[in-house]
Amino acid sequence: LCVSPYIQYLSENFHAGVTTKMFVKDAGGEVTGLTNFQGTLAAILDIFTENGRRWYSEQLQQLSEIHQIMSYRLTYGQKSWLPFRPHFEQTDATPNLYMKSIAELFKDLSNVSFIVEHTSDSRHVTSLIPVATKLSKDKKCLTGAIETALTLGLMGYPFVMADGIVLDPEISENEQGVDNKPSRELYIRWLQMAFLFPAYQYSIAPWEYDPDIINIVHNLSALRNNLVFKEIKDTILQSEVSQGSPIMRPVWWLNPSNLSVHEMKITDEFLIGNNLLVAPVLCEGVEERDVYIPPGTWENI
Structure with a gap:
């Protein structure tokens, strides 16, 4: 379930939040600041106020218990979506500290x-x-996901999720396919690629294409269970991740002293743990590709 710390101006909770002073203030530091969220005026919860933090946590916990919600997706803007020159209850608070603190609340x-x-x-927050x-x-290719996931892993965020395809707004509907979807082949x-990430989520459902796509999904699900889950459940990998190692790893991971591999800047391959090498084809109309194979004995699957 998608949730956010924004409270719309016309909602029942807005008046209560203003009265109890649990929203971020505007530039003057006295009045509730308003900002644009999904096309409407909204206030944003001040996570640094004790009553605001407690109220939001109780609402989320109650919602999950009543409706048996097992997972939340926290969606909110970056600092440009905050009120102009926001004033928090905590005087040394920053937008970055806000992000950290609200993640800790969900934890x-x-x-x-x-x-x-x-x-x-x-x-330190597992999410x-x-x-x-x-x-x-x-070139009608898929870009961005692998290199971003590898970067996050090296920064200490091992649990990354392939989150669907963002259609480039500069590409017309005719170029992108029927109903503004990627072509069947690109999908x-x-x-x-996504089924070999630690986790994935559709932005476009498989049944929006044809029955053959659904069969492909079933086959990929079986492959994922046999390969990715097996590797992630490996006790050695789990121990390494608990000590700060990523799940998705760059191909130089098995031979970090080889400077020539670093210089190749390979961003279209990755390792899951140390035993699963993934080299997907990411462009439409392409049926073969070059693959860098790290040292060791590898079996083609």
């Missing part, structure tokens, strides 16, 4: 997992970090 919820779209310095895939205009390429 304290009972029996609920969560996905955080934006975060800062919250490596999924979504990574979007961009659609290239010139299959995304599935082949």
Whole structure:
């Protein structure tokens, strides 16, 4: 379930929040600041106020218990979506500290997992970090997801999730396909890549294409269970991740002293743990590719 710390101006909770002073203030530091969220005026919860933090946590916990919600997706803007020159209850607070603090609030919820779209310095909080895939205009390729996921892993965020395809607004509907979707082939390429991430989420459902796509999804699900889950459940990998190592690893991970591999800047391959090498085809109309194979004995699957 998608949730956010924004309270719309016309909602029942807005008046109560203003009365109890649990919203971020405007530039003057006295009046509740308003900002634009999804096309409407809204206030944003001041996570640094004790009553605001407690109220929000109780609402989330109650919602999950009543409706048996197992996972939340925390969605909110970056600092440009805050009121102009925001004033927090905590005088030394910053937008980055806000991101860290609200992630910590979700960590304290009972029996609920969560996905955080934006975060800062919250490596100690176990949550999924979504990574979007961009659609290239010139070569009709999938870009961005692997390199971003690898970077996050090296920064200390091992639990990354392939989060669907972001359609480039500069590409017309005719270029992108029927109903503004990627082509069938490019969608299959995304599935082949995403199913080998630690986690994935559809932005476009498989049944929006044809029955054959659904069969492909079933086959990829079986492959994922046999390969990715097996590797992630490996006790050695779990121990390494608990000590700060990523799940998705760059190909130089097995031979970090080889400077020539670093210089190659390979951003379209990755390792899951130390035993699963993934080299997906990411462009439409392409049926073969070059693959860098790290040292060791590898079996083609």
